[in-house]
Amino acid sequence: MDSRNHTGVSQFLLLGLSEDPKLQPLLFGLFLFMYLVTVLGNLFFILAISSDSHLHTPMYFFLSNLSFVDICFISTIVPKMLVNIQAQSKDISYKGCLTQVYFFMIFSVMDSFLLTVMGYDRFVAICHPLHYSIIMNPRLCGLLVLISWFIIFWVSLLHILLMRQLTFCIGTEIPHFFCELAQVLKLACSDTLINNVAMYVATALLGVFPLSGILFSYSQIVSSLRRMSSAGGKYKAFSTCGSHLSTVSLFYGTSLGVYLSSAVTHSSHRSSIASVMYTVITPMLNPFIYSLRNKDVKGALGRLISRAASSL
Numbered sequence: 001m002d003s004r005n006h007t008g009v010s011q012f013l014l015l016g017l018s019e020d021p022k023l024q025p026l027l028f029g030l031f032l033f034m035y036l037v038t039v040l041g042n043l044f045f046i047l048a049i050s051s052d053s054h055l056h057t058p059m060y061f062f063l064s065n066l067s068f069v070d071i072c073f074i075s076t077i078v079p080k081m082l083v084n085i086q087a088q089s090k091d092i093s094y095k096g097c098l099t100q101v102y103f104f105m106i107f108s109v110m111d112s113f114l115l116t117v118m119g120y121d122r123f124v125a126i127c128h129p130l131h132y133s134i135i136m137n138p139r140l141c142g143l144l145v146l147i148s149w150f151i152i153f154w155v156s157l158l159h160i161l162l163m164r165q166l167t168f169c170i171g172t173e174i175p176h177f178f179c180e181l182a183q184v185l186k187l188a189c190s191d192t193l194i195n196n197v198a199m200y201v202a203t204a205l206l207g208v209f210p211l212s213g214i215l216f217s218y219s220q221i222v223s224s225l226r227r228m229s230s231a232g233g234k235y236k237a238f239s240t241c242g243s244h245l246s247t248v249s250l251f252y253g254t255s256l257g258v259y260l261s262s263a264v265t266h267s268s269h270r271s272s273i274a275s276v277m278y279t280v281i282t283p284m285l286n287p288f289i290y291s292l293r294n295k296d297v298k299g300a301l302g303r304l305i306s307r308a309a310s311s312l
Contacts, residue, residue: 012097012184013090013173016081017273028085031280035078038284042067044301045287051307052300058121058136063290065145066114066247070283073107076100077178077279094168097179098160105156105181108255108279109206113148115248116210122241123217127224155202162195176272178279214248243290250285254278 017027049055049064080100084090092100124135159181167190176183181199185192218241225238254277291297 011091011093012168012179014081014084014092014177014179015090015173015175016084016177017276024085024088028082031078031085032082034280034284035074035082038074038280039071041284041287042071044304045291045297048297048300048304051304052296055296055300058138058141059118059125061138061141062114062118062121062145066111066118067287069107069110069114070286072103073111074280074283076103076107081177092174092179097174097184098163100179101163101181101184102156102160104178105159106152109152109155110148111251112207112210113152114145115244115251116213117144117148118244119214119217119248122244123220125240126221126238152206155206159195159198159202162198166190166192166195176275180275211252218245243294246289247282247286250282250289251278254282 018024045067046064049060077100080092080096084092121136125132128135163181163184166185166188168187169189172187174183174187185195185199188195221238221241254274257274257277291301
């Protein structure tokens with residue numbers, strides 16, 4: 001009997017972060033806490049922006065989209081992990097694994113795209129302040145987000161269609177706490193050349209190009225700031241970029257660190273632990289980064305909490 005026919009594979013096994021039974025309650029409590037903080041923090045952030053008319057600007061429009069994507073991003077991964085820990089199971093269905101790969105790609109790349117668009121927004125605000133409202137009009141902002149979603153949906157679907165052509169051995173173990181494209185491709189029993197080429201091309205187009213766009217935007221921002229004569233003006237202009245730079249550094253620094261370390265050490269276990277940084281920690285910290293460094297957001301959050309408390 002051929003055990004490699006992908007139609008006969010009903011499930012995979014997710015090995016998770018640790019197989020030590022004593023650590024499972026700790027992992028469950030820790031990830032449940034981080035998941036709730038991420039969802040509630042980003043939801044409050046979205047509500048604060050939507051409820052305050054002063055925050056209805058391009059920058060906060062992109063920020064609210066980033067918070068929504070972060071909620072979806074972590075919800076693609078953590079709930080299944082929590083269910084498996086609670087049920088003392090490692091199973092994930094074949095269709096469930098492909099679904100997780102699909103949405104993980106969508107939301108991780110959308111994070112990258114939104115950070116790039118936000119970098120462009122800061123570039124226009126600092127380098128072309130007189131034309132900012134004309135260039136960053138609501139129509140362009142909405143169009144940039146819609147085009148990003150459109151591109152990502154179809155690129156991710158292409159990867160899934162290519163994965164459907166692969167064969168996997170029954171009882172395949174994935175040394176990770178979620179189904180990641182690169183990890184799943186390593187475990188295929190059939191030739192993955194086309195899949196790997198598609199993955200590397202997509203990484204270059206959807207990962208390297210957005211990062212290059214961010215670096216170009218900030219090179220122009222720095223060049224513009226150097227031409228300013230007022231030190232106070234330089235600080236005020238660049239301070240608006242601080243939160244964005246923190247998020248970019250956290251997202252790209254941790255994600256690139258994971259892939260570079262996995263390429264050097266070839267340790268799947270260490271790679272899965274490091275992946276927690278950009279899949280869980282970064283979405284959890286983003287609303288706090290933008291709230292703690294921004295008086296307008298803190299004011300909007302305070303007013304939102306006051307209205308909620310007065311209605312009780």
